[in-house]
Amino acid sequence: MINFLFLVTLLIYLAASIFQTLSLAIGNRSGAAVIRPTIERVAFWSTSIGFAFLTLFIVLWWLQQGHFPMTHWTDSTAFFAWAITLIYLVIVRLTHLSTLGSFVMPVAFIAILISYSFATHTAALPEPLQNYWLLAHTTLIFLAYAAFIAAFGFGLMYLITERKIRQKTDALLDNLLPSLGISDELGYRCTILGVILLTMGVIVGSLWTQYIRDVPWRWLDAKVISTLVTWFIYVVQIGFRQFWGWHGRRAAYAAILGFVAVLCTYVGVGLFLDSMHTYR
Amino acid sequence: MNQIVSVGTSHHVAPIEFRERLAFSEEQLIEFLQHLRESDQVQEAVILSTCNRVEIYAVANAVRNADAAAKILVEFLSRYHQIDMESLKRWSYVHHNLETIRHLFRVTSSLDSMVVGESQILGQIKSAYDFSRSSGGTGTVLNRLFTKAFSVGKRIRSETTITTGAVSISYAAVELAKKIFNTLEGKTVAIIGAGEMSELTAKHLVANGVSNVIVANRTYERAVKVAQKFNGIPLAYSSDLDFLIDVDIVISSTNAPDYLIKRKPLADIMRKRKHRYMFLIDIAVPRDVEPDVSKLDSAFLYNIDDLEAVIASNLKDRQQEAVRAEQIVSEEAKRFYDQLQIFEVNPTIKALHQQFRQIADSELQACFYKATLSDQQEVAVASMTQAIVKKLLHHPMENLRCAVNDGDADHGQYVQALRELFALDVSDEHTE
Numbered sequence: 001m002i003n004f005l006f007l008v009t010l011l012i013y014l015a016a017s018i019f020q021t022l023s024l025a026i027g028n029r030s031g032a033a034v035i036r037p038t039i040e041r042v043a044f045w046s047t048s049i050g051f052a053f054l055t056l057f058i059v060l061w062w063l064q065q066g067h068f069p070m071t072h073w074t075d076s077t078a079f080f081a082w083a084i085t086l087i088y089l090v091i092v093r094l095t096h097l098s099t100l101g102s103f104v105m106p107v108a109f110i111a112i113l114i115s116y117s118f119a120t121h122t123a124a125l126p127e128p129l130q131n132y133w134l135l136a137h138t139t140l141i142f143l144a145y146a147a148f149i150a151a152f153g154f155g156l157m158y159l160i161t162e163r164k165i166r167q168k169t170d171a172l173l174d175n176l177l178p179s180l181g182i183s184d185e186l187g188y189r190c191t192i193l194g195v196i197l198l199t200m201g202v203i204v205g206s207l208w209t210q211y212i213r214d215v216p217w218r219w220l221d222a223k224v225i226s227t228l229v230t231w232f233i234y235v236v237q238i239g240f241r242q243f244w245g246w247h248g249r250r251a252a253y254a255a256i257l258g259f260v261a262v263l264c265t266y267v268g269v270g271l272f273l274d275s276m277h278t279y280r
Numbered sequence: 281m282n283q284i285v286s287v288g289t290s291h292h293v294a295p296i297e298f299r300e301r302l303a304f305s306e307e308q309l310i311e312f313l314q315h316l317r318e319s320d321q322v323q324e325a326v327i328l329s330t331c332n333r334v335e336i337y338a339v340a341n342a343v344r345n346a347d348a349a350a351k352i353l354v355e356f357l358s359r360y361h362q363i364d365m366e367s368l369k370r371w372s373y374v375h376h377n378l379e380t381i382r383h384l385f386r387v388t389s390s391l392d393s394m395v396v397g398e399s400q401i402l403g404q405i406k407s408a409y410d411f412s413r414s415s416g417g418t419g420t421v422l423n424r425l426f427t428k429a430f431s432v433g434k435r436i437r438s439e440t441t442i443t444t445g446a447v448s449i450s451y452a453a454v455e456l457a458k459k460i461f462n463t464l465e466g467k468t469v470a471i472i473g474a475g476e477m478s479e480l481t482a483k484h485l486v487a488n489g490v491s492n493v494i495v496a497n498r499t500y501e502r503a504v505k506v507a508q509k510f511n512g513i514p515l516a517y518s519s520d521l522d523f524l525i526d527v528d529i530v531i532s533s534t535n536a537p538d539y540l541i542k543r544k545p546l547a548d549i550m551r552k553r554k555h556r557y558m559f560l561i562d563i564a565v566p567r568d569v570e571p572d573v574s575k576l577d578s579a580f581l582y583n584i585d586d587l588e589a590v591i592a593s594n595l596k597d598r599q600q601e602a603v604r605a606e607q608i609v610s611e612e613a614k615r616f617y618d619q620l621q622i623f624e625v626n627p628t629i630k631a632l633h634q635q636f637r638q639i640a641d642s643e644l645q646a647c648f649y650k651a652t653l654s655d656q657q658e659v660a661v662a663s664m665t666q667a668i669v670k671k672l673l674h675h676p677m678e679n680l681r682c683a684v685n686d687g688d689a690d691h692g693q694y695v696q697a698l699r700e701l702f703a704l705d706v707s708d709e710h711t712e
Contacts, residue, residue: 033438033440162501165459165580168586168589179462180462180557181460181461181557182462243554245554245555246580248578249577268617
């Protein structure tokens, strides 16, 4: 039953990714004006319904496990997709810029696909870790990741728009992507949000270590170091912007660099390095 | 039968010298509409008179065919404006029925305009129609026709992209600025040098939210003169570009033989303004801004050729979309024409049915009065009579409907014949 629900969720996310991308891909082609509203509506509703299904899945999964599910790649990637969608929907709600979906929904879909391919797997969570610290710590970190991925999406949108403007001829044709000013500003706000969330997540995590008994803990953990590097990249980026006006293209490149760092921290360390945080 | 005709001239077929002779002032409009009405030859009319076109749309129902209706209109025009028939024939066009409908739909959708997709025409037709309607110049047919034309115009504007994309230098500049800056509110524009084009562009930028205007000129007096128009700040510049530190949009159109804004000094300025975006519009020939400026991270440079290329590409897109729009227009015109004709034969059909049924009913009454029939027999006779009426009318009605649906022009004659043969009293005022 829960597996079937997950399969449905996966398919809805696939549809959402396809329609989100499609609405951007058809651009201003002849006849696009007629079908775009429909495509956008389908994209929005499949995203929203997919999010509702995913939320339900996580809750059911949680109940079945008896503790907050965050031990296996299945749990973690599903939650990752959930956080990405949540942040995306909040941004759409606040800005009415649904274009971002073309960039972040495919990421969410891939996350769910990974999750689904492990779907029957579980791993036991050591008793001492079963508490609200885990919930708070991971939720904050994943929301931070999601905010960084949104910033990455805005960075890509910025670069595409800028390219069009500099190429000159078809600059005006495409009204789907927001102006440079908007992409830049929203990307920056997402970065700040991400840094705040990540900082809080790290603080919660380090406080948590004070309460953990019976599980060996070492500070020089691969994931901890990698996270600090990621954090540093974003903080430096904000500083450069504040003091030397590093915005626009440079900020967009920095957002992409940050995205790579997030991926390394999340996937790379999890897969290839030994860490306290490893998913099984 | 109602004949819908239009007579007109436009920039496509006639030079301005002719169009102005045909144009109507407001008083003339009133006068001419009144002439038409009093003539009793034309039942409804709307006159559209703009700088690019003069067109009369009219409905006449006491004529043999559309040709005759058009002839009446042309003669009226010729008399009123005192233009000989020869030149009127040469410089104007005449449309009949379906063609009139299609033409009006094309005009309303701006497919017939000088710049396809322009937005003014819809408003112009609306006011022309309102003007005629308020003076009692329109009736059922033109009311329906124009209402439909507006909805077709709207449909085409929403379902195709013929109205999108700037097609003038100044609008292209505004659209680009909006694509770069989030909003133009609070932005500062600097006009360097003078010229009609740069002033027009600045005007559009201001209309779209730009709040500060700086006018820089080599001679301070000229700067002051231009600045007054925008409530701007005049500036006499030398080679010092420091005033650009707070400027977001630069419009340059000087006669300077060399580059005025070069990459190196601008790079310094960009650093001082913390790399906030700067949009440079160079409409000077020879150019004022060194092309290398566009290599600066936050500077966007468009010269006159770039802007022209943007416009050309937008125009091309509009042309492509216009093909689709033409299809929509043709479909809608055909559908409207069919509806209109069914709508026109309906009163005749109704009257004929009514007449037959009345005759049958009164004969039945007479029969029931004379002969004593049982209830059962009465019912049988009554239903037989109904069936006879129905069967008698079946073929004529079917053929009439077919003639209408096939777009057969003869159906008008059918209707006429029916009315006369059966002495039908069909009022010309149709009920909706």
